[in-house]
Amino acid sequence: MSKRVLITGASSGIGLSCLKRFHENGYIVAVTVRKDDDEKRLMQDYPGITIINVDLRDEAALQQKIEHYLRTNNGVDIIVNNAGFACIGAVEELSMAQWRQQMDTNFFAVVNICRLALPYMRQQRQGRIIQISSGIGQSVMPIFSPYATSKHALEAFSESLRYEVKPFGIDVSMIAPGPVRSSFDSNREIPTSANVSASPYQQTIEFAQAKTADVHSRESSPDAVVDKVILAATASRPKLRYSVGILGFAATLYKFIPKTILDRVLVTNDNKSDHNEKMNTTR
Ligand SMILES: NC(=O)c1ccc[n+]([C@@H]2O[C@H](COP(=O)([O-])OP(=O)(O)OC[C@H]3O[C@@H](n4cnc5c(N)ncnc54)[C@H](OP(=O)(O)O)[C@@H]3O)[C@@H](O)[C@H]2O)c1
Known part of the structure; x- marks a missing residue:
């Protein structure tokens, strides 16, 4: 019998490519x-x-709406929690509303969908939950704290959940891509250029933006992400985490980099002096 799959955020990018592939494959x-x-x-x-x-x-x-869907379909076999966006900016310059929107979309919605689907999956004694995380779920960047926090939370949640629900035949996996070609960049919430030039964090923001621009040449196609989603959906023993692309893999090594090196790489001297100057003038 064909399996039932629920994919969030299918208007574009990875979600739309997942929709195409699962649809072609008869789900x-x-x-x-x-x-x-x-x-x-x-x-x-x-x-x-x-x-x-x-x-x-x-x-x-x-x-x-998810309760209605689950009731009328008598459950679901595979969930791909994909929908998400990146909110980027200096912590003191972001509003609490922006933080909540980031966490509501990238984290709390996922928790909610999982808790609604789990009773059905538990009764079926099978199910696959596949979370679209990110390389930044295992690493950090200045100015990326809302997005990184949402994906780190997703990673901790998903790994805990994996061990909790495995006895019921339910598998939880994460897909951790590096940069992917999609509408993600145009949907990012970033500081405006006027805000950046007035910001005490200008150097750091520009540094972080330059770093993200740098990685564009290494973007994976959404199909490369879908390949891993399909693997997680069909493997007899799905892995906890599948990285995608060279930068997705590089992020798995982040935890082994000594913090003294990260201090040198992620904090520029220019930035430190500029920051101090701007802070002094505002005192
Ligand atoms: N692209 C990358 O470089 C990259 C790298 C690593 C991880 N990821 C992750 O991959 C996932 C998919 O991103 P993508 O690259 O495919 O970007 P995308 O093309 O911008 O797709 C994001 C999807 O999420 C939906 N979405 C965002 N906020 C929503 C909300 N509040 N309610 C309902 N739907 C919402 C969007 O709907 P609308 O069209 O209505 O906005 C869209 O369908 C995200 O979780 C992202 O964090 C992306």
């Missing part, structure tokens, strides 16, 4: 989007799939 596919136009487009392009139109930050709507 019974359900996806989430949050814009009416995306719902209409996917309905036309993929007749027969289930489309759940919900903003993942709306906890009540998410709960109601």
Whole structure:
């Protein structure tokens, strides 16, 4: 019998590529989007799939719509928690609302979807939960703290959950890509150039932005991510983590780099002196 898969964030990028591949492979596919136009487009392009139109930050709507989907389909076999975005900026310059939006989308929505699906998976005595994490789930960068925090939280949650639900035949895996070609960059929430030039963190922001621009030449295709998703969905013993691309793999080595080296690499001298100057002038 065909397996049922639920994919979040299927309007573009990795989610859309997952939708295509699972659909081609004969799975019974359900996806989430949050814009009416995306719902209409996917309905036309993929007749027969289930489309759940919900903003993942709306906890009540998410709960109601996912519960409805699970009830009417009598459960789900595979979940790909993919939807997400990056909020980037200096900690003191970001509002609490921005932090909440980041955590609501990238972390709490995932927790909510898992807790709703687990009773069904437990009863079925099988299920696969596949989280789209990131290389930054195991590493950090200045100015990336909201995004890194959301993915580190996702990693800790997913690894704990893996050991908790394994006795019930449920597997939890993470896919950790480096940079991937998608709408991710255009959907990032970043400081405006006017804000950057007035910021005491200007050097650090520009340094972090230059580092991210650098890695563009090493972007993987969304299909490379989907290959790993399919592996996690079908392997008889799915691994805890699958990295994608050279930078996804490099992130797994981050924890072995001595902190004294990271202090040198991630904090520039220029930045330190500029920061002190700006802080002194504002005192
Ligand atoms: N691209 C990369 O370099 C990269 C690297 C590592 C990990 N990742 C992870 O891969 C996942 C997919 O990203 P992508 O690269 O495919 O980027 P993308 O093309 O921007 O896709 C992100 C998807 O998430 C959806 N989404 C964002 N916020 C949402 C919300 N509040 N409610 C509902 N849906 C929401 C977007 O919907 P809308 O179209 O409506 O905004 C879109 O469908 C993310 O979790 C990201 O963190 C990406």
